[in-house]
Amino acid sequence: MSAARTLATASRVLRQLRHDRRSIALMLLVPCGMLFLLRYVFDGSPETFDSIGASLLGIFPLITMFLVTSIATLRERTSGTLERLLAMPMAKADLIAGYALAFGLLAAVQSVLATGLALWGLGLDVIGSPWLLLVVALLDALLGTALGLFVSAFATSEFQAVQFMPAVIFPQLLLCGLFTPRPNMQPALEAVSDVLPMSYAVDAMAQVQRHADATGDFTRDILIVAACALLVLALGAATLRRRTA
Helix, strand or coil: CCHHHHHHHHHHHHHHHHCCHHHHHHHHCHHHHHHHHHHHHCCCCHHHHHHHHHHHHHHHHHHHHHHHHHHHHHHHHHCCHHHHHHCCCCCHHHHHHHHHHHHHHHHHHHHHHHHHHHHHHCCCCCCCCHHHHHHHHHHHHHHHHHHHHHHHHHCCCHHHHHHHHHHHCHHHHHHCCCCCCHHHCCHHHHHHHCCCHHHHHHHHHHHHHHCCCCCHHHHHHHHHHHHHHHHHHHHHHHHCCCCCC
16 A cells, blocks of 8 residues: 555545535535524424434534445546546555545534534533544544445445435434434334444433543544445445456
């Protein structure tokens, strides 16, 4: 793996995204818009926004980064760009790491904007440090990026990439503990939720919401989310095809 090739790939992806205003708007503005809408849906019950706003602050970036990354990477595949790049002396890991770095930088900007809006624009009330909230939001966005890179290997069109969302994102959304505590679920579903990364992302946000300092559970949760993101990136590199089907 070469740092120079990874940086060159990231630079190329960022230059391309700079001219794709719709994708930039989707990544940076949609999570903020959804949080804004959610705040005023619960305008008469601000405590409800406080109870679920922190969790959704992590979920919205994950979903948007999953969509944008999977579609943008698929465009590279179908246009033949990936095939030409892999014909060069470039390792698959260099390519995946470059994409992850480029989209990761955008994920960081997205997380800062969404966290700042939620805390200081919409009055989200959490006991823990805003920095801890930002860390979880960033890790969730990076996890969405990794998942998007991974599933793009199995899609042959942008429509198929979007179709992966119900299979990859929706089950995690239902089982992550957002709608009901996971111990209250049917035992089989609780066991499934225990292996889904979004469950630990929501738990980490709940720890920040309830505790002033980082707890042992918080540290465990963010390490699991980070490990899942790295694992999915490794799987993405392993499934990257040198020829476009």
